[in-house]
Amino acid sequence: MLLVLLCPIKLPSQAVPSKELALTASSSDYAAAAESKNQKIHARPAHTAAGRNTGRAAISNSPSASVHVSPLAAPDSGGPRYPADLQYHGGNVVPFMQHHAIYMNPNGRCTIAGCWGDPEGFLRDLGQSDFIRVVDQYTGGSGPYTVSNTHFTVNYHPNAAPLTDADMLAIVHAAASLTGQAGYGNEYHVFLPPGQDECFNLGYKVCYSPDDPKTFAYCAYHGSADFSDIGHVLYSVEPFQNNNGCSSRPGTPNGQLADSTNNVLSHEVIETITDPDGTAWWNSLDLVLFGEEIADECSFLLFTTTNVYFDPSNVTLNGKAYAVQPEYDNAAHACTTSP
Numbered sequence: 115m116l117l118v119l120l121c122p123i124k125l126p127s128q129a130v131p132s133k134e135l136a137l138t139a140s141s142s143d144y145a146a147a148a149e150s151k152n153q154k155i156h157a158r159p160a161h162t163a164a165g166r167n168t169g170r171a172a173i174s175n176s177p178s179a180s181v182h183v184s185p186l187a188a189p190d191s192g193g194p195r196y197p198a199d200l201q202y203h204g205g206n207v208v209p210f211m212q213h214h215a216i217y218m219n220p221n222g223r224c225t226i227a228g229c230w231g232d233p234e235g236f237l238r239d240l241g242q243s244d245f246i247r248v249v250d251q252y253t254g255g256s257g258p259y260t261v262s263n264t265h266f267t268v269n270y271h272p273n274a275a276p277l278t279d280a281d282m283l284a285i286v287h288a289a290a291s292l293t294g295q296a297g298y299g300n301e302y303h304v305f306l307p308p309g310q311d312e313c314f315n316l317g318y319k320v321c322y323s324p325d326d327p328k329t330f331a332y333c334a335y336h337g338s339a340d341f342s343d344i345g346h347v348l349y350s351v352e353p354f355q356n357n358n359g360c361s362s363r364p365g366t367p368n369g370q371l372a373d374s375t376n377n378v379l380s381h382e383v384i385e386t387i388t389d390p391d392g393t394a395w396w397n398s399l400d401l402v403l404f405g406e407e408i409a410d411e412c413s414f415l416l417f418t419t420t421n422v423y424f425d426p427s428n429v430t431l432n433g434k435a436y437a438v439q440p441e442y443d444n445a446a447h448a449c450t451t452s453p
Contacts, residue, residue, distance in 0.1 A: 132234055135292070137216065137266040139284040143291070147283035150339040154392045155279065155314065156407060157335035158381055160322070160359040161415055161422045168331040170405050172320050176392020177203070196447040197400040198411050200252070205393025206298055208348070208386060209255025213237045214302045215265040216289055220272045224307040229354065231372025233305060233379055236436065237261045240380060243431035247453040248441050252388045252395050252408070259387075262293070276311035276321055279337070279351075286349045287341055296344045301336075301386055303379065306353040322353040322360075333360035336382040338391050348390050350382040363416045363423040366437035373437040377426045380438040381409040412440040412449035427451055 157173035159165040215234050217226060226232070240246055241259035250256050266289050286302045293300075306312055306322075313321035313329070321329040336350040355361055355374035366373035385407045388395040397403040403411060416425035426437040429451045440449035 132215070132262070133264045135264055135266050137268050137285065137288055137292070139268070139281070139288045143284040143288040144280070146287045146341050146343065147280050147339075150283060150287075150341050152391075153279075153283070153337065153339045155335050155337040156385065156389070156392060157332035158378065158410070158413065160330055160333045161424070162327060162330045162359045164327065164329060164331040165333075165359070168320060173314075173332050173335070174392070174405065176389075194447075195399060198397065198403060198442060199399060199444050199447060200388075200395040200408060200442060201398050202252075202395055203393055203398070205389070205391050207253040207388060207394050208298050208301075208390055209253040210257050210299055211259050211387065212295065212300050213241075213259070213261045213383070214289060214293065214295070214300060215262075216285060216302060216304045217265065217267050218285075218304065218306050218310065219267050219269050220307050220310065222269050229307050229371075230305050230352075230375045231368060233303065233352075233375055234261050234265060236372075236376045236379065236431075237383070239432035239434050239436070240383070240438075243429075244452050245429060245431055245438075245441075246384075248443055248450060249384060249387045249408075250453065251443070251445055259383075262295075264293070266292075272310060276313045276318060276323065277306070278312065278316060279314050280316075282312070282337075282349065282351050283339055286347055287344070290341075290344050290347050296341075296347050298346065298348065298390060301348040301350060301383070303350045303352060303382075305375075306351070308354040308356075310353065312351065312353055324357045324359060330359055334378045334382055336386045336390075348386055350379075350386060352378055352382065358421060361423055362426050362437055366426070367428065367435035368437075373426070374424070376436050377424060377438050381413065384441050385409050408442045409439065411442045414439065 154176045311323040323330045334352045356371040362374040397406045414425045416423045426439045443450040
């Protein structure tokens with residue numbers, strides 16, 4: 115007699131082809147962006163001179179950067195306090211989420227694989243991994259964190275002026291209006307191509323600008339805003355990461371281009387989940403770490419004789435190898451890649 119035991123085997127997720135839709139931000143989308151309220155942003159500083167010298171309030175207008183309270187007034191968890199532990203400040207969190215990808219395609223010349231790797235595949239594997247469970251202690255939920263089967267492509271003609279956050283809000287408004295999906299259960303990720311600068315506003319002083327070191331202050335950011343017609347929307351902006359100032363170290367499992375994108379995307383996604391509006395989980399206990407979110411505290415750097423890189427950890431997500439940074443785990447009082 116042959117006895118066969120059937121056991122579940124966890125396999126890497128198969129590539130799921132996404133339906134692609136062309137997206138154009140109209141004048142009404144720009145008007146909605148201009149009239150939006152309660153805009154919050156929180157950026158990941160670039161490892162550049164401008165990134166080091168730009169104050170946190172300039173790259174984050176959330177309460178985590180602007181509220182001046184004594185770190186001794188942080189909420190007491192009831193157990194031992196550690197300087198890096200995050201405190202809860204009463205705001206919303208994201209116990210489940212659907213991701214929506216938006217690719218900015220200059221003159222139709224940027225392929226997803228050639229410019230960013232496979233962000234949607236990474237998000238699917240992240241959402242089915244043990245790693246994502248680190249956030250459960252902060253949200254009180256357990257997902258799911260899924261990816262829409264539709265992504266957007268914005269074909270546009272670049273000009274010399276950088277894009278701004280107002281452009282990002284208009285594009286996100288256009289996408290969310292088409293899907294009809296807004297609120298805390300959805301996040302729209304805007305991916306910028308190589309060579310495209312982006313600034314917070316028309317002052318062009320705090321930017322992602324590898325070609326202009328004096329303003330090159332951040333690598334990516336997450337944000338939120340209230341639109342009068344579609345309500346609250348969560349979004350992130352991921353400029354091209356494989357450059358001096360934002361890239362991950364060489365030799366990662368999927369190559370420097372893809373894993374630099376994956377690393378910053380995990381940073382922004384997990385910060386959105388635990389602190390979508392700057393009013394939930396962030397550090398108000400330690401003066402040095404004051405205002406930092408779950409990913410900020412674990413964004414390590416590797417210094418070589420010729421360059422500085424972000425230094426993520428090699429991890430397995432849903433059976434596939436990636437390089438992404440750890441996240442701060444209050445339960446372990448440490449940066450971890452598993453709950």
